[in-house]
């Protein structure tokens with residue numbers, strides 16, 4: 508049986524490793540983060556991802572997955588290595604390839620047999636060739652090591668579901684035998700496989716994320732016009748989405764996109780295009796609209812209160828979307844920073860992500876893992892993430908517990924008729940204010 512190694516046990520690496528173990532492969536996941544590996548060796552999932560904890564324990568029990576920081580030993584026995592390390596944004600907006608290059612060098616130095624290196628990390632076009640160069644420079648010249656691009660399309664919050672039910676698997680390879688080798692690994696997933704050139708595969712990932720981000724900024728821009736002219740963006744989006752050429756997904760107006768992918772990938776695409784002498788005007792606007800949108804609830808609150816000094820504000824939801832504890836580039840972060848600067852007193856509620864918020868803000872904000880406690884005695888409640896707990900909240904609790912019932916809803920969680928029957932003052936995105 509082929510020995511699969513996965514480098515990096517973050518959202519992508521861990522979900523990938525566990526998925527291959529689930530379908531019967533022997534998988535070794537490696538990471539340089541000892542605390543993560545210690546938890547994983549004990550069967551504890553270090554991230555929140557629905558179903559992952561259970562699948563992890565099952566794979567450990569079946570002795571199909573193991574975790575180690577002993578990178579050298581792991582790479583020595585590898586037939587195929589999936590690289591899923593982070594490629595975060597550098598201050599200038601380009602992708603940081605340091606971790607990826609480190610892994611490439613570690614693989615080259617330790618490889619003891621022919622192998623295929625599969626790059627799952629999102630990387631700018633041309634990066635696979637850089638990895639190939641590193642492998643050529645440091646590996647034993649007699650070894651055949653090929654590099655295949657296999658960008659990942661999973662969404663946090665439904666990672667396992669997406670791996671098993673994704674729309675396509677993209678494999679970018681320069682040699683047909685390497686493409687077949689990787690396709691064979693994915694055979695039991697029974698998903699459409701699209702084989703293409705390495706450079707096209709790298710670009711498919713960026714272009715896909717850029718397109719989805721564009722849809723979000725588009726509907727957000729339309730939401731501002733809706734507010735100005737008295738249309739309702741929910742109805743507008745629904746009516747647009749009925750057209751199959753448009754489709755209804757990613758047409759939810761709100762306070763913009765966040766997370767570890769869209770912000771960094773849109774910015775990396777703009778930057779890498781600039782290096783080619785191209786200005787991506789559309790994508791630059793997508794980013795600008797999103798920056799504006801992320802702070803929209805702050806602007807609304809400022810308009811409402813005048814001064815925000817000493818105002819008690821509940822931030823409801825901190826993760827960048829429901830069902831994840833990831834707060835990277837989340838609108839909550841931008842909002843909390845702005846409110847703190849204006850002298851407001853912040854209480855943050857989130858069912859899962861409070862430890863992550865605490866690492867970012869420490870004692871400068873208060874925390875509550877009880878929604879109704881979080882809104883008690885507040886001047887305003889801001890809905891930032893559409894967690895089920897928030898969508899299903901009883902509006903009467905806002906009426907009775909808050910100093911004054913005032914909601915700024917960045918995710919359009921409640922329908923306007925429902926709110927109309929309360930005494931809550933309610934501001935949402937792209938819809939008329941209520942009460």
Ligand code: NAD
Nearest residue numbers: 515516517518519538539540592593594606628629659663
């Ligand atoms: P992450 O930050 O959650 O995890 C990366 C892991 O790599 C960390 O655990 C880190 O310790 C480890 N690592 C760093 N250097 C290492 C090394 N030299 N050897 C072994 N491990 C090392 O990242 P993520 O969110 O899983 O994203 C990984 C890649 O996948 C990124 O390029 C990202 O853009 C892409 N991606 C992410 C998502 C997502 O939803 N998170 C979706 C699709 C694609």
